[in-house]
Structure formats: C-alpha cells, structure tokens
Amino acid sequence: MLVNGKHYRTVWVDNGEVRMIEQNRLPFSFEVFQAKSLEETCRAIRDMVVRGAGAIGATAGFAMAQHFLNPSGRTAEEAADMVRGTRPTAQNLFYAVDRVCRAAENSSQPQKAALEASQAIADEDAEACRLIGMHAGSLVAGRPRVMTHCNAGWLAFVDWGSALSPVYMAVRDGAKPFVYVSETGPRGQGARLTAWELQQERVEHAVIADNASGFFLNKGEVDVIITGADRIARNGDTANKIGTYMKAVLAKELGIPFYIAAPTSTIDFRCGSATDIPIEFRGEEEVLWKAGVNEEGVPGKILVAAPGSHAKNPAFDVTPAKYITGIITEMGIFKPGEIAGLK
Numbered sequence: 579m580l581v582n583g584k585h586y587r588t589v590w591v592d593n594g595e596v597r598m599i600e601q602n603r604l605p606f607s608f609e610v611f612q613a614k615s616l617e618e619t620c621r622a623i624r625d626m627v628v629r630g631a632g633a634i635g636a637t638a639g640f641a642m643a644q645h646f647l648n649p650s651g652r653t654a655e656e657a658a659d660m661v662r663g664t665r666p667t668a669q670n671l672f673y674a675v676d677r678v679c680r681a682a683e684n685s686s687q688p689q690k691a692a693l694e695a696s697q698a699i700a701d702e703d704a705e706a707c708r709l710i711g712m713h714a715g716s717l718v719a720g721r722p723r724v725m726t727h728c729n730a731g732w733l734a735f736v737d738w739g740s741a742l743s744p745v746y747m748a749v750r751d752g753a754k755p756f757v758y759v760s761e762t763g764p765r766g767q768g769a770r771l772t773a774w775e776l777q778q779e780r781v782e783h784a785v786i787a788d789n790a791s792g793f794f795l796n797k798g799e800v801d802v803i804i805t806g807a808d809r810i811a812r813n814g815d816t817a818n819k820i821g822t823y824m825k826a827v828l829a830k831e832l833g834i835p836f837y838i839a840a841p842t843s844t845i846d847f848r849c850g851s852a853t854d855i856p857i858e859f860r861g862e863e864e865v866l867w868k869a870g871v872n873e874e875g876v877p878g879k880i881l882v883a884a885p886g887s888h889a890k891n892p893a894f895d896v897t898p899a900k901y902i903t904g905i906i907t908e909m910g911i912f913k914p915g916e917i918a919g920l921k
Contacts, residue, residue: 630734
C-alpha cells in the first residue's frame, strides 16, 4: 500500500513483535501499532486496530507464531482458542490459526515452523490479492463507475486488497475509474478507510451515505459493484459488512453486475450455506456514538442518538448466492455455484 508515496504492508512481524497500521486512528493520523505478545495481538484484533478478512487472518497467524516463541505456560490449543475468540465471522482467522498450529506441531523446530507458516500466510494473501486485481481488470477497464462497500482494499488485507485491487490495477494500466464509496455505518470504514486509500492512489471518488446507494444505482450511474467478503459458504452464500445484502438485491433488480472479491482462504468448505455462517454482533456504542475530529482537529466522540436509547449492531449480513454475478479469486472469476469445486 502507498502512504505518502511509500510502500507499506498492513501487518508484518519484526523480531517477535506484530506491527500493524493502526486503523482506528485513520484517516486523521497514521500510526504503527506494536503488539509485543499474544495477548496484545489478540486485543488488537478484537479492538479493530486491524480489521478486514485477510489482514485479520495474517495477524492471527502471527499471533500463533508469538505463542510458539513464548508459550507463557499455555498449551497451543489454549492459545488457539484465545485467537479464535477475538472475532467470529472472518474465515481467514480460523484458517490461519489452524495452519500455523499444524505447521508447528508437525515440525521438530516448532518456533521456526510457526514463523515460516505465518509469514507464508501473509505473503500468499498479498499475492492472491494481486492476482484478483489481474483477473478482474477487464471489469474496470476504461472509465468505469464502480461502487464498493466497507473497506476491502489494502487495509483489509496484507497488500493490494480484494474489491479495490482491480481498481488499483486498472489505474496502473491507464484506466480512470470513478468510485462511489459507501460510507458504511456504523464505524464508517468506507468514509474513513476506503476514501483515504483512494486519495493515496489519486483515484477519483465520492463518499456517499449508505442510504444514497439506491439513488445512484437507479439513475444508471454505476457500472459494477465490487465488495469483499469475510466468509464464503460452499454454495456461494457470502457474509460481508452489514449493508452489502441491500446493494446486492438492488443490483439484481436493476441489472447491475454484483461481484464478490476474495482469496480462496475466505471460503469455508465446511460451511454449507448462509445458515451456517456465524454473525458477529458488536457493542451498541458504535451505533449510538460517533468518533472523529472537530474543526480544530481534536479527536473525540459525540452522542448521535436520543439519550437513553439502545441499539442493535450486527457487524455483517449474508448475501445469498442468487444475487451474486461472480466471485473473483486468485484462481479466476467463478459463478457462486462453482465455488464448491475449488476445494
């Protein structure tokens, strides 16, 4: 990812410390968070210092490597349960935990094996996202008008991103896309993170209220919708940030192509359909309070709901396969019904 012209990965490991871009501080300040222990890395995942399917997966892999470097009296299964308990929906997290554990347990040098496996997960995530961009370049060639939801760019993966990788690849090939950035309440990952990324790449874009998506779709101002995914079931049903389902239904009604972009590590082949996907509910304060900076640039929170009201806050919804035009992976673009054959 580019930050003021310099290349960064979203998460990396350095001398046993897991380092990651502090996404809770963006776009108002750029900071690198350092997690020195398994506990600190788990807290970073839970508190969304790092978020996004691929980035969570890589961080979870590095967390397990930290355990094998310093077990602190825990068994590997206890450490794995701690990491698995941070967030329930993103399949990449569970994939990474299992893979690092297997690598360490099957090696006579578990520390070395765990580090190598965790680094391989991060490297493969970055390469998979690069290939997603290459496979889907034709979808955003020329001067396309793209709509996306939440943040499925660099910050959600180790590098390149999934839904935004085709945009970044197209820009490098001379295309001039325009991106409608759905703000993505309640945390505003579109307005805060996707818009910031697009600024770094100098991609023309506009932040829109989530409620305005149908307005622009109905006016014929969007050529394609591309979002990411946190878990894909074997039948092609897909869990993604809350609000994705509404866009998919509208796109189907209006004849606008709707694509999911995700590496194959996001596919949960043990999960048959949407009914098997666990949906995370987060705290009501995310809905009732908003964080940002005031006119003087001072960060803070304000209450935006009637005092005393309560809120419900599902973090994800599920889009049934019938609304999805195609699923873009590092292996190519597939119909939802073809996903089961990728195992």
